[in-house]
Amino acid sequence: MKKLMIMLLMTFLFISGCSNGDDEKIVISGKMWTEQYILPHILAEYIKAHTDYEVEVQDGLGEVSILTPAMEKGDIDMYVEYTGTGLEAVLKEKAEPGESADEIFERVKEGYKEEYDIVWLEPLGFENTYTLSFSKDKDLKAETFSDLVPYSQNMTFGAPHQFYEREDGYDAMVEAYGFKFENSESFDPNIMYEAVKDGNVDVIPAFTTDGRIARYNLTALKDDKGFFPPYYAAPIVRQEVLDQFPELKDVVNELAGNISEEEMSEMNAKVDIDKQEPKEVAREFLESKGLIDK
Amino acid sequence: MIEPLHLFFINTVMTRSDDIWEGMVEHLFLSFTAIFIAIIIALPLGIFVSRQRKLADLFIGITSVFQTIPSLAFFGFLIPIFGTGTVTAITALTVYSLLPILRNTYTGIITVDQAVIEAGRGMGMTENQILTKIELPLSLPFIMAGIRTATVLTVGVATLATFVGAGGLGELIYRGLSTWNNQLVLAGAIPAAFLALFFDFILKRIELRATPKGLKRQ
Numbered sequence: 210m211k212k213l214m215i216m217l218l219m220t221f222l223f224i225s226g227c228s229n230g231d232d233e234k235i236v237i238s239g240k241m242w243t244e245q246y247i248l249p250h251i252l253a254e255y256i257k258a259h260t261d262y263e264v265e266v267q268d269g270l271g272e273v274s275i276l277t278p279a280m281e282k283g284d285i286d287m288y289v290e291y292t293g294t295g296l297e298a299v300l301k302e303k304a305e306p307g308e309s310a311d312e313i314f315e316r317v318k319e320g321y322k323e324e325y326d327i328v329w330l331e332p333l334g335f336e337n338t339y340t341l342s343f344s345k346d347k348d349l350k351a352e353t354f355s356d357l358v359p360y361s362q363n364m365t366f367g368a369p370h371q372f373y374e375r376e377d378g379y380d381a382m383v384e385a386y387g388f389k390f391e392n393s394e395s396f397d398p399n400i401m402y403e404a405v406k407d408g409n410v411d412v413i414p415a416f417t418t419d420g421r422i423a424r425y426n427l428t429a430l431k432d433d434k435g436f437f438p439p440y441y442a443a444p445i446v447r448q449e450v451l452d453q454f455p456e457l458k459d460v461v462n463e464l465a466g467n468i469s470e471e472e473m474s475e476m477n478a479k480v481d482i483d484k485q486e487p488k489e490v491a492r493e494f495l496e497s498k499g500l501i502d503k
Numbered sequence: 504m505i506e507p508l509h510l511f512f513i514n515t516v517m518t519r520s521d522d523i524w525e526g527m528v529e530h531l532f533l534s535f536t537a538i539f540i541a542i543i544i545a546l547p548l549g550i551f552v553s554r555q556r557k558l559a560d561l562f563i564g565i566t567s568v569f570q571t572i573p574s575l576a577f578f579g580f581l582i583p584i585f586g587t588g589t590v591t592a593i594t595a596l597t598v599y600s601l602l603p604i605l606r607n608t609y610t611g612i613i614t615v616d617q618a619v620i621e622a623g624r625g626m627g628m629t630e631n632q633i634l635t636k637i638e639l640p641l642s643l644p645f646i647m648a649g650i651r652t653a654t655v656l657t658v659g660v661a662t663l664a665t666f667v668g669a670g671g672l673g674e675l676i677y678r679g680l681s682t683w684n685n686q687l688v689l690a691g692a693i694p695a696a697f698l699a700l701f702f703d704f705i706l707k708r709i710e711l712r713a714t715p716k717g718l719k720r721q
Contacts, residue, residue, distance in 0.1 A: 274683035298683045367587075367668065371681035395678075396587055396668035400579075404668065409587045 331465030367410030420478025549608025607649025611642025
């Protein structure tokens with residue numbers, strides 16, 4: 210019995226010893242879709258090339274509900290968040306009609322600083338928001354959201370779960386435009402493009418940076434009422450980490466504005482369709498822009 | 504971000520009662536259909552492999568391999584075949600329910616006391632009678648235990664059906680997770696846990712009812 214107790218104690222000590230070992234490196238994480246698998250590597254490769262800091266990528270950790278507490282606990286140090294998600298899901302605030310992307314950015318920056326002691330660095334450049342997509346084979350005469358309204362009663366709408374919960378999500382969009390979709394389904398964001406391509410659903414709210422819009426021959430309708438505010442994607446870091454690694458902030462901010470929407474969707478397509486490794490795609494991108502040496 | 508949980512939770516349940524109800528109905532439909540199909544497949548198969556014991560390892564092995572595939576990956580694999588929606592979800596859930604039912608049926612039947620079977624044969628029972636009047640009643644506790652395990656498992660795994668567009672209580676859980684609304688997560692998770700326990704209880708009653716008098720403890 211005594212032996213068993215000692216064994217157990219040793220195991221606990223060993224395990225707790227392990228988890229304290231991460232203090233010397235920067236842990237970068239991300240969410241569970243394509244863009245979020247690539248972005249951690251872009252940050253990591255760039256930091257590695259321009260500092261002596263040790264960096265570890267733990268990608269695909271989960272949704273904002275997992276990443277934010279993980280940041281608070283210090284399990285991860287940094288990931289790329291979207292201003293819209295930060296505003297609504299984390300700070301539980303709403304975007305005002307007509308509020309610009311910059312104004313929203315300023316708001317989340319302050320909110321995070323106050324509530325979590327987390328710093329929003331400069332946005333990476335591309336704006337990511339929703340557009341409505343359907344297969345071009347459908348041969349509908351629609352260029353804008355409003356054009357789609359008359360067709361909507363015979364259409365099934367499919368979207369990832371969070372779209373139905375957001376303040377700027379399904380209910381509000383349907384109300385703003387007067388859509389009357391016959392049905393609505395929810396599923397994982399990664400399968401929604403296949404679902405619309407294969408005709409399981411008729412319309413999806415696609416991410417504007419997704420490479421599959423172009424490759425699967427889907428439309429990207431114009432949000433003619435400006436319903437979805439454009440959201441920035443920016444790296445967010447714990448203040449403690451910035452204190453511990455003083456060069457980090459300036460180095461990561463050098464990436465600001467360097468990734469355009471076209472570049473992001475091309476990278477996404479390389480991973481989703483050409484089946485390249487996210488890390489490889491991230492390196493290629495940085496090299497082609499001359500941001501790191503070959 | 505600590506909120507007085509109980510108040511918010513009650514509020515969430517009230518405002519979402521429609522969603523919760525719909526999720527429960529879908530959840531029930533998915534799990535029940537899957538378990539029903541699994542029983543139709545695994546019970547006869549269990550009886551069959553108890554007669555052909557050389558094949559037992561093979562069939563149980565196959566169902567074990569399926570069980571080891573991570574459920575989310577399995578749902579993903581089925582999409583190219585069945586598309587999104589109910590069929591994919593029910594297929595995956597059925598496959599996950601096979602192992603406990605098959606293994607318990609097999610184990611139950613082969614552990615029936617040979618002496619009892621011999622006695623039956625001595626009384627002039629046919630093979631069919633031996634199966635229905637001796638082997639199945641005597642192995643019933645095993646078989647029911649398998650079905651109960653499968654039920655609890657399936658009700659749990661069915662929360663993942665929402666990833667492929669099949670709805671269920673997982674819908675609320677995942678909506679809550681992706682917008683950091685823990686009350687909504689609980690509004691899906693608690694009914695799911697309740698469903699699992701409830702069915703386990705019902706099946707236990709059925710098992711007691713169906714157990715032959717001679718097997719019940721005095």
